[in-house]
Amino acid sequence: MHGRRRRSNSRAVSDVVATILLLALTVTLFSSIFFFVNTFPRPQPSPANQFSAKLAYGSGGTTITGVSVLHLSGPTVAGNALVYLYSARHPNAFPTPFSVSQGIGGGSVWNLGQSWVLNVTSYGLAAPDNITISIVTNSLLLFRVTLPGTNPNIPPTFVNVGVLPATPGVGQPFTVYAEILDDDLNTHSVFVNLSQIPGVTGTGRFSMTYSAANGTWSYYVRAGTTTGAGRFFAFINATDQALQPNSIAFTIPIAAVASPLSVSLSANPAAPINNSAVSLITYVQNLAAGSATVTVQYVVSGTPIGNTSGVVGGGSTAAFTRSWTPTAPGVYLISVFANTSGTGATGASLNLTVFPSILLLSHNVPSGTRTAFNGSSFLAQELTAAGFPFSTMFVSCTSAIPTSIRSYNVVIIDFGSNWGYSSCPKAPSTTDQGTITGSTSTKFLVTGSNAFGLTSCSSYSSSFFAEFGITWQSGSTCVTVPNATASATWSAATGVGLRSDGIPSSMTINATLAGSNHHIPYTYFALGTTNTAFLKGGTHPVGAYAAKGSFVTGIALATSTPLLTTPLPSGNSWGTGTAGTAVIYNALNALCGLSTSTQTGRALTDFAVAQSTLVGQSHSLVSTVYVGLRANGPVGAPVTALLYVNGTPATYNGASVSATAEVGAGGQVAFVTLYWQAPGGGAYSLSVVIVVSGSDYFSPNNQIAMSILNQPTTFT
Numbered sequence: 001m002h003g004r005r006r007r008s009n010s011r012a013v014s015d016v017v018a019t020i021l022l023l024a025l026t027v028t029l030f031s032s033i034f035f036f037v038n039t040f041p042r043p044q045p046s047p048a049n050q051f052s053a054k055l056a057y058g059s060g061g062t063t064i065t066g067v068s069v070l071h072l073s074g075p076t077v078a079g080n081a082l083v084y085l086y087s088a089r090h091p092n093a094f095p096t097p098f099s100v101s102q103g104i105g106g107g108s109v110w111n112l113g114q115s116w117v118l119n120v121t122s123y124g125l126a127a128p129d130n131i132t133i134s135i136v137t138n139s140l141l142l143f144r145v146t147l148p149g150t151n152p153n154i155p156p157t158f159v160n161v162g163v164l165p166a167t168p169g170v171g172q173p174f175t176v177y178a179e180i181l182d183d184d185l186n187t188h189s190v191f192v193n194l195s196q197i198p199g200v201t202g203t204g205r206f207s208m209t210y211s212a213a214n215g216t217w218s219y220y221v222r223a224g225t226t227t228g229a230g231r232f233f234a235f236i237n238a239t240d241q242a243l244q245p246n247s248i249a250f251t252i253p254i255a256a257v258a259s260p261l262s263v264s265l266s267a268n269p270a271a272p273i274n275n276s277a278v279s280l281i282t283y284v285q286n287l288a289a290g291s292a293t294v295t296v297q298y299v300v301s302g303t304p305i306g307n308t309s310g311v312v313g314g315g316s317t318a319a320f321t322r323s324w325t326p327t328a329p330g331v332y333l334i335s336v337f338a339n340t341s342g343t344g345a346t347g348a349s350l351n352l353t354v355f356p357s358i359l360l361l362s363h364n365v366p367s368g369t370r371t372a373f374n375g376s377s378f379l380a381q382e383l384t385a386a387g388f389p390f391s392t393m394f395v396s397c398t399s400a401i402p403t404s405i406r407s408y409n410v411v412i413i414d415f416g417s418n419w420g421y422s423s424c425p426k427a428p429s430t431t432d433q434g435t436i437t438g439s440t441s442t443k444f445l446v447t448g449s450n451a452f453g454l455t456s457c458s459s460y461s462s463s464f465f466a467e468f469g470i471t472w473q474s475g476s477t478c479v480t481v482p483n484a485t486a487s488a489t490w491s492a493a494t495g496v497g498l499r500s501d502g503i504p505s506s507m508t509i510n511a512t513l514a515g516s517n518h519h520i521p522y523t524y525f526a527l528g529t530t531n532t533a534f535l536k537g538g539t540h541p542v543g544a545y546a547a548k549g550s551f552v553t554g555i556a557l558a559t560s561t562p563l564l565t566t567p568l569p570s571g572n573s574w575g576t577g578t579a580g581t582a583v584i585y586n587a588l589n590a591l592c593g594l595s596t597s598t599q600t601g602r603a604l605t606d607f608a609v610a611q612s613t614l615v616g617q618s619h620s621l622v623s624t625v626y627v628g629l630r631a632n633g634p635v636g637a638p639v640t641a642l643l644y645v646n647g648t649p650a651t652y653n654g655a656s657v658s659a660t661a662e663v664g665a666g667g668q669v670a671f672v673t674l675y676w677q678a679p680g681g682g683a684y685s686l687s688v689v690i691v692v693s694g695s696d697y698f699s700p701n702n703q704i705a706m707s708i709l710n711q712p713t714t715f716t
Helices: 002-038 375-385 403-407 416-420 430-436 462-468 578-591
Strands: 051-057 063-071 082-087 115-119 131-137 140-147 157-164 174-181 191-193 205-207 209-211 216-221 230-239 245-254 261-268 278-286 292-300 303-312 317-324 330-339 346-354 358-363 391-395 410-414 443-447 488-490 535-537 543-548 551-557 607-615 623-631 637-645 658-663 669-676 682-684 686-692 703-706 713-715
Touching: 051 131, 051 140, 051 157, 051 245, 063 131, 082 115, 157 230, 157 245, 174 230, 174 245, 174 346, 216 346, 261 330, 261 346, 278 292, 278 303, 278 330, 278 346, 292 317, 303 317, 358 375, 375 410, 375 578, 375 607, 403 430, 410 578, 430 462, 443 462, 443 578, 462 543, 462 551, 488 578, 543 578, 551 578, 578 607, 578 623, 607 637, 607 686, 607 703, 623 637, 623 658, 623 686, 637 669, 658 669
Parallel strands: 358 391, 358 410, 410 443, 443 551
Antiparallel strands: 051 063, 063 115, 082 131, 131 140, 157 174, 174 216, 191 205, 191 230, 209 216, 230 245, 261 278, 278 317, 292 303, 292 330, 330 346, 488 535, 543 551, 607 623, 623 669, 637 658, 637 686, 682 713, 686 703
16 A cells, blocks of 8 residues: 555656756747847848737737738748747747748739738737747848837737729829727827828928818828839838837829829818808819810718719819718818719818807907907907907997807807906906806806906806806905916817827916906906816916816806917916916817817818017117917918018028928927017017928908007007
């Protein structure tokens, strides 16, 4: 019995030892393979972008389902070459390499432009993970990359990448598009690189535009850009908020066209209003020698809306127009396709932002009256700089606000101008409060320090406060910090569209206006438990909003927006425009329903003069002009600011007074500095005009009159 037991124990020990030895052998063997691959000699120097690799992820991004490698340049690769895969999280998943032939459908040669694709769903690769891909031929390591990289979070994933039309002709316009899957995408990081395409100048790297209508990013290449036929590579790059980059390479075939058409598309007005007709204008140039009958098809967000036809003479250009009336605000992708019999269609596209109807109501002082205490004039300037089309209405402070304003989708009521008139009430009447509140179709922005300044909270009905998310405090004042000089910060509320995009990180009091005694810098709101301040001066909230569901129904801003300014490059807080424009831009985007938690606001390509500040009014000294340049749309561009004096370009020391800066997309602001010296004492009409390198569809904000306290500029 004892001997039998000892033999049994000996056998058990032997099994354990055998298992350990087998495991050690497996690990050693795999390590040897990986070491073996690592010791392969490198080939002669070759293009850095000879191959481009990417991973495919399963639903929800929890698994890795595929590996693909695109052959971009260099010689062909034999089918018996090997591809080694190594998983950091699952090191034993790939004990043996794969042949190139396995990933190219059994082919014997891996050609240029062909993708090697391997489905790894059955390997159970859980994400996040790092996959190292090595390509070996003739004992040489051709390529190695680790995806997604040192931080194994899932980077942006590209799907549905392509070109519209699929094969554009030489000189014809086309649109590059891609759908990008990433819940944490940095919306300012999506660029397409077209540098390899003949005719593309500069760096070839262009910012792409997002369309909420179809969920894709796109970039439009204008007619006449390409100069040669062939098959060319392009790259799209994107980064998420965790700084995880990814890119995709794809081909753009450009065909030689015997009788090409050049097509461009525009809209009039460029910033259309909901339920108002828009003229879609297509210019078609016939590049052939003979005349041709051209048919133009119009498509709005994937829905055809009709065709127009006509004869275009050889070498001539003709305009084709189609009327379209939008039925809801938002971003629309407008596409046109022009063709003649026997030729393929040539297309052009345009992302168009349709705005709701907006009214600026000036209570007491008309918005165009330029006086120091007229906040409406400054507010109109900020609305224009922010790229909003709007109508104006003047109502005396002693007259009731008409109920007809409810025919507009968004109404902005400025009470900031009442300060200059002692006869004006400091709060809206009971009748006016009833007009402002209770609407289901009109949204209101009430602004101006005098709407709440020096006014008891008991002057307002509880329904008025509820409309804007303010807590009613009977008997207490709404103002506790008059003439404050604190800085301001923005608190975003992205769930209802109040985003922080483009809001300056530092906002200060406008020293010029605050010192005029016509504006109260900051006031205080007591906020309800379900609503949020979106702007604070020091510790005091100065703005509130009310939201029903996912929609903002009313916004109150208890200060004059011209008081909110961005520090100049010199450090001074003079001038108006930049910060106030940013607040108005984001607040109105939310009220108009253009911005959401995932959409920044609009597709309209627009650049503006957000601010112009003059420092120094002596003709014997050089004056400094600070200009804030702003991008209201999804793309940035170089913008040049020019100083005009009495309607003509200014010169200083014989040179034009101008400066250029790169303005970032999405509400970003860049300052430039101009220098000019008045030739003598007297009054001068000064203004700043911008010139944009690229498209700029909304032009009313390309020029701004320069003044001090809204008064004519006089040099002593």
